[in-house]
Amino acid sequence: MERPGLITQLGMARSFIKDVYVARAKTEYGARVLRAPVARAITWPGRLDPYPYFDQVRDQAPLSPSPREPNVHLSATHDVCKHILKSREFGVGGRTIVGKDEVEFSMSLLEMDPPEHTRLRRVAAPAFTPRRLTAYGTTIEKTVHERLDAVPPGASFDLIRQLAGPLPIRIISELIGVPEADDGLFLRWGTALGSALEGVHSLRHAQQVLSAKLGLDAMFERLVQERRADPRDDMLSMLVAEEGGAVRPEEILPLCTLLLVAGFETTVNLIGNAVLALMRNPDQWELLAGDPATYAPRVVEETLRYDPPIQFTDRVALQDSTIGGYDVPAGDRVLCILAGANRDPARFARPNFFDITRTDNSDHLAFSGGVHYCVGAPLARLEAEVALQVLAERMPTLHFAAKPKRRNSVTIRGLRSLPVTAGA
Numbered sequence: 325m326e327r328p329g330l331i332t333q334l335g336m337a338r339s340f341i342k343d344v345y346v347a348r349a350k351t352e353y354g355a356r357v358l359r360a361p362v363a364r365a366i367t368w369p370g371r372l373d374p375y376p377y378f379d380q381v382r383d384q385a386p387l388s389p390s391p392r393e394p395n396v397h398l399s400a401t402h403d404v405c406k407h408i409l410k411s412r413e414f415g416v417g418g419r420t421i422v423g424k425d426e427v428e429f430s431m432s433l434l435e436m437d438p439p440e441h442t443r444l445r446r447v448a449a450p451a452f453t454p455r456r457l458t459a460y461g462t463t464i465e466k467t468v469h470e471r472l473d474a475v476p477p478g479a480s481f482d483l484i485r486q487l488a489g490p491l492p493i494r495i496i497s498e499l500i501g502v503p504e505a506d507d508g509l510f511l512r513w514g515t516a517l518g519s520a521l522e523g524v525h526s527l528r529h530a531q532q533v534l535s536a537k538l539g540l541d542a543m544f545e546r547l548v549q550e551r552r553a554d555p556r557d558d559m560l561s562m563l564v565a566e567e568g569g570a571v572r573p574e575e576i577l578p579l580c581t582l583l584l585v586a587g588f589e590t591t592v593n594l595i596g597n598a599v600l601a602l603m604r605n606p607d608q609w610e611l612l613a614g615d616p617a618t619y620a621p622r623v624v625e626e627t628l629r630y631d632p633p634i635q636f637t638d639r640v641a642l643q644d645s646t647i648g649g650y651d652v653p654a655g656d657r658v659l660c661i662l663a664g665a666n667r668d669p670a671r672f673a674r675p676n677f678f679d680i681t682r683t684d685n686s687d688h689l690a691f692s693g694g695v696h697y698c699v700g701a702p703l704a705r706l707e708a709e710v711a712l713q714v715l716a717e718r719m720p721t722l723h724f725a726a727k728p729k730r731r732n733s734v735t736i737r738g739l740r741s742l743p744v745t746a747g748a
């Protein structure tokens with residue numbers, strides 16, 4: 325059976341987009357696809373603000389058939405998405421990535437179901453214990469200060485390029501055990517691989533992705549050799565120590581690659597989306613600037629609910645399943661619109677307001693749920709909290725310097741640039 329692609333609708337998103345172009349032919353089928361809320365949410369200009377379309381999906385029904393693909397169902401309802409993510413009747417069923425035949429790579433944990441998933445997840449989890457987090461905290465704070473020291477007083481700067489991008493790459497490098505000297509290469513390769521999450525759109529792009537993958541594999545192989553001879557206190561050394569036991573040798577590179585892409589492409593957008601929401605809601609920025617230590621964690625949690633960096637995921641029914649009277653036959657896929665579930669008025673009061681004083685947002689699905697619940701969640705929260713706290717302490721008068729630019733992606737939601745200034 326053909327397996328679905330990575331963090332969900334890569335394939336779906338691309339075929340929706342293709343369909344929208346085909347729909348220009350104004351066939352009856354095309355017209356139906358064009359009107360479909362999810363198609364609007366992932367194409368321009370709907371993509372700028374996809375949330376009203378997710379509301380439409382939810383208003384239609386808690387679960388509904390995809391208007392485009394047979395054997396696919398959609399949900400933007402909190403209860404339903406949460407249920408599916410936690411249910412043992414659903415799994416990921418061996419996802420692989422990436423579009424074009426030329427480039428295909430394993431997504432490690434994300435494509436594994438229990439018991440294999442449980443085995444490998446146990447190996448990754450110790451990298452995120454509270455003891456480890458305290459150690460990363462020191463590097464996070466140092467990096468944030470260094471990045472802000474480099475901004476001349478009163479100058480405008482791109483928050484993504486100057487702070488939100490470099491911070492996670494430094495931290496994930498430290499976690500995995502990549503030397504600081506290789507940060508630049510790591511960033512370039514990580515960005516190329518991350519861009520493939522949306523699907524490969526041209527032969528040139530496929531070549532870039534492939535060469536990034538080969539480059540990364542070679543780097544990790546070199547580092548694995550080094551750690552075999554000289555273990556340190558990092559993920560690579562942990563994996564080498566478990567090699568042949570809990571970890572198969574061929575699982576090491578995919579796990580490191582997943583950590584790189586998952587740890588980098590998401591956290592950059594959590595910080596970016598948080599600052600964007602704060603700049604658009606100056607009263608909320610005032611609150612943060614008035615008491616950064618108290619409000620930084622609240623900003624992070626509210627951003628995860630209000631504008632999550634990963635908008636969708638999917639699951640496959642491992643057996644015939646019925647949810648609230650709606651049948652999902654074995655083998656069918658459900659697209660869980662995490663970003664839509666986070667705006668479900670049945671779960672969150674005034675869901676379309678960005679409100680850092682709210683207390684009802686802890687049950688958001690930004691980090692998914694069930695066995696695949698984001699293993700890096702505590703680290704992502706810590707990075708974003710420190711970044712926002714230090715930013716608000718050092719630049720309390722921060723405001724937009726120019727219009728932000730959105731990145732051209734669908735599953736991953738974030739900005740390409742966010743020009744800001746603390747000056748006049």
Ligand code: HEM
Nearest residue numbers: 433434586587590591594634637691692696698699700704
């Ligand atoms: C704001 C930041 C982040 C967001 C929004 C995020 C979101 C997610 C989501 C939605 C999933 C589950 C996908 C699914 O259920 O199909 C996931 C899984 C994962 N994330 Fe994160 N993530 C973030 C940061 C990180 C960081 C910093 C790391 C590592 C350093 C990380 C590593 C992982 C890994 C390894 C998995 C796979 C877990 C598994 O399958 O058991 N993530 N993340």
